[in-house]
Amino acid sequence: MHTSIGLALLLSFLAGAATALGGLLAFVIKKENLAALAIGLGLSAGVMIYVSFMELLPQAQTALQAQGYGAWVSTMLFFVGILIAWGIDYFLPSHHIEMHTLDPSDKLKRLGLFTALVLAVHNLPEGLATFMATLKSPALGLSVGVAVALHNIPEGVAVALPVFHATGSRPKAFWYSALSGLAEPVGALIGFLLLRRFLHEAVFGVLFAVIAGIMVYVALDELLPTAHEYGEGHHVIWGVIGGMAVMAVSLQLL
Numbered sequence: 001m002h003t004s005i006g007l008a009l010l011l012s013f014l015a016g017a018a019t020a021l022g023g024l025l026a027f028v029i030k031k032e033n034l035a036a037l038a039i040g041l042g043l044s045a046g047v048m049i050y051v052s053f054m055e056l057l058p059q060a061q062t063a064l065q066a067q068g069y070g071a072w073v074s075t076m077l078f079f080v081g082i083l084i085a086w087g088i089d090y091f092l093p094s095h096h097i098e099m100h101t102l103d104p105s106d107k108l109k110r111l112g113l114f115t116a117l118v119l120a121v122h123n124l125p126e127g128l129a130t131f132m133a134t135l136k137s138p139a140l141g142l143s144v145g146v147a148v149a150l151h152n153i154p155e156g157v158a159v160a161l162p163v164f165h166a167t168g169s170r171p172k173a174f175w176y177s178a179l180s181g182l183a184e185p186v187g188a189l190i191g192f193l194l195l196r197r198f199l200h201e202a203v204f205g206v207l208f209a210v211i212a213g214i215m216v217y218v219a220l221d222e223l224l225p226t227a228h229e230y231g232e233g234h235h236v237i238w239g240v241i242g243g244m245a246v247m248a249v250s251l252q253l254l
Contacts, residue, residue: 008134016184022156023177038231042239063205081213127187
């Protein structure tokens, strides 16, 4: 069990650390050409949608049915996850970054800092998702961790880019993006401390169904609309298809 906990914490930390990678990418992405960012956002959306429907929901249904619950329970919990994600968005203002219409430096700096704070809150349930999935199955945890990490890379860009353009400081931009990702392992620890006495098949089933709903909402409401703002033609859909293909191949190899 201790080995599983260590691996779960490691994967949640690595998934969160992907925001730091996004922070580094912000220094090489040109404001005038954001096609790569659009493709990356589409890729992230494809990964999250594929993992949710092909891994998390089937796992949730299997776990809940083994405890005597019908398929309707996992379906309803999936939509509960969507409502939870909507609730987070409702109470926290949107963190989308209009990177192609950058404003004066003070406004940009506030925007970057606020984005880091909002993303930290968003990252808490993602850290819990990676952690719990790993406790259930290292292979499943790895797939969820990859999905979350790919999702976090453009989030790191969203934090670092306005801070960098406002301050001219690469270290500040990098560390703000990296710190927002630390919410992933924090969410994992909080979830484990609260739920460790209740970890059994039914709890895993509930969590996986809810997490699937959250991830689908994030993909459809945040990633894809933002990707279409910066992409042209079929950039986004090819990114989505590519993300699904990468995840499909990796799941077959795990």
